[in-house]
Amino acid sequence: MPLSIVTGRIAPFAAAAALALVLAGCTSGGALITKHTQGYEISDSALKQIRVGQSQDLVTLVLGSPQTTNTFGDQSAYYYIQTKVEETAFGMTMIKSRTVLAVYFDKNKKVVDKAVYSLADGKVVAMETRRTSSFGEDRTFIDQILQSF
Template structure:
């Protein structure tokens, strides 16, 4: 085999390696949720909006109708090949406040099979506020399929 044959074979191996690398999944994170260590620094019934903002920062979204609850949302997407990006994980941390602006509840929600699932909850009273808003945020997004979007 001559030089030309080796060059062609080398080019084909290089092209094959490049095409295999192009199919590798890429993961991207969007948004921010405080870690459990950061949330442990917040005391239910004692901390206020200002102290929460100092500890974990202000959220990108807050509910106006639910006593000013703060929602921190983080999603992880997998981009692979020619298909559309697919959300593989979503977490929502909800910090709700009472009328005086004191922390009343801290909850962490996850997404499992298109349904909102409570992962952890710290509350001082039995009335859990803001669940319906979380359900609306997380409920339908996981149920969409490519076939539904095309129709």
């Protein structure tokens, strides 16, 4: 076979390999995947310090401010969320694990229970994409501005 045919077949593979090497060199630390934690870092030692009967202020002192709170009637809850994420050098983010620490309080702001939930405890909720038609006129922001003139 002539040399030009062989180089013509190999050229795309060589270009792809060179591009992969250049992109790999652009990453920080040479790793293509970085792992990090988003949100609250739930430690076992802090979790062991939370016991039934403790005050809401003591929980805040030990764990810090909650990421979200909830109130149902006489009970309330603090939620601390930890998400472990892997991110590729190309910008793709993959959630590897999610842990939610829930601390429940009674009406006297004393701990009545705590629970740790994972991704397996979650439920997928299907979002409805249909729109409810309104009796008024559906106009865009630009339409509203132009109509006012």
